[in-house]
Amino acid sequence: MNNKRVSVLGLGSMGFTIAQLYLDQGYEVTVWNRTPGKADALVAKGAVLARGAGEALRASRVAVMCVYDYRGADAILALDGVAAAMDGRLLIQLTTGSPQDARDAEVWAHRHGAAYLEGAIQAAPDQMGRPDTPLLVSGEKHVFDEAEPWLKVLAGGIVYLGEKASAAAAMDLATLSTIYGTMLGFVHGARIAEHEGFDVAEYGRIVAGIMPTFAGFLQHEGSVIQSGDFSISQSPMRISVEATQRILQAAQASGINTEFPAFAAGLFQRADAAGLGGEELAALIKLLRA
Ligand SMILES: NC(=O)c1ccc[n+]([C@@H]2O[C@H](COP(=O)([O-])OP(=O)(O)OC[C@H]3O[C@@H](n4cnc5c(N)ncnc54)[C@H](OP(=O)(O)O)[C@@H]3O)[C@@H](O)[C@H]2O)c1
Structure with a gap:
């Protein structure tokens, strides 16, 4: 098994960055996106564009998915050939979702013979791949141990939250709560400042x-x-x-x-x-x- 091979499903701004980081680290990268044109710049740098999501999954032991939301992720997992391609794969799901989304996805992956990890990215695309990039991860420990080298390419600041797949999504909600609470206060403060002429x-x-x-x-x-x-x-x-x-x-x-x-x-x-x-x-x- 080539330990520098990865498949990336979803090439929005985050997925594209993820694929780019693996290419930069010398990985053999297979990519798939619903809109294939978004892969052009990656293919020009050596990525292989799979013809379908199932083909992308079969190309590597480790697959990273990062799409807009779980509706998108579920739509991909429901595509022809995807369930059959899951056997023996290790899926790292970096799509933001709820704790229940993560639990359901883990059950689905296990039913189809795949190992599963849930991750919550706590950074913007241009902050990825740094020694301090925060990434919350949860799932079975032996799966985390195997996936750690792949995760480290994306983020130096990995926080492993234990075996419950839902933990990363739950902690993501908690930290987002802090951020939005702070943001509300910040914007009110901005109104005070501008009203007072600062x-x-x-x-x-x-x-x-x-x-x-x-x-x-x-x-x-x-x-x-x-x-x-x-x-x-x-x-x-x-x-x-x-x-x-x-x-x-x-x-x-x-x-x-x-x-x-x-x-x-x-x-x-x-x-x-x-x-x-x-x-x-x-x-x-x-x-x-x-
Ligand atoms: N960007 C950030 O700053 C940031 C930070 C932290 C976490 N995240 C998380 O990262 C994830 C991806 O974010 P992003 O910024 O990359 O989003 P984005 O730029 O809007 O990209 C969305 C991706 O989802 C795909 N997609 C959406 N619905 C789909 C469906 N029904 N079937 C198949 N593919 C579908 C899109 O495919 P098409 O290209 O075909 O439309 C595209 O690849 C999100 O869960 C987000 O919460 C993002």
Whole structure:
């Protein structure tokens, strides 16, 4: 078995980058995409274009799939000849999906004789292939061990989350949650900045500067939740109750949009009313559990 051979199914911006990275590392790369023209530049660099998804799967032990969503992935797996080609393959599914999507896909792959790994890419295409590129991976340990050299081509920052195939998708949802929560606050902050006549690019630079400290704080709050000890260690809840009220009142006073601070202040007020004001900030999770 040639250990530098791979098939890549799906050549959108991420799949194309993935195929490119394997070519750069001297792999024999077979590619397939629903719209075959997207393979032209890869074929020019030495990739082989398979005539069908089944043919692409049969070309290598290890196949990486990365398409828009699981509807696309399922459509590919349902194509003629694909199920029959799965026997003996190792499918690394890098299409973003839900934990249930991952569980179903693993069952399907096993039923057709294939080993399966689920991965969640936590980077943009031009950030792939770097020593610190984050990639969450889950699935059977022996499959992960076999696939690790292929994964390392794509990302130096692999986080293996254990044998449950669903783990990578679940953690992807959790980290995306952090990103979108931060994004909402960031955009509200941008409205404050522009309304007050500040340079919003400068605001972005200031935010970037506080991020490492903020990241350390989030890590601490995660440990607090895991420990179950919510006695005050860094940040009392009541500070955030007051801060979010202040952001809301300032938005009301200046007439800018209040949706984000109203949501945040509302949650913290309920936490305060539930008697959590004298606990560590992370005790907010008790409200979400109720
Ligand atoms: N781009 C990013 O920044 C980024 C970051 C992290 C994770 N991801 C994840 O990576 C995955 C791919 O993203 P992308 O940016 O490469 O998307 P994209 O550029 O929009 O490419 C979509 C790919 O999916 C294929 N596709 C969609 N529906 C299909 C179907 N029904 N049957 C067959 N093929 C189908 C497309 O084929 P055609 O070419 O024929 O349309 C194309 O290859 C997504 O799950 C995304 O969440 C992306």
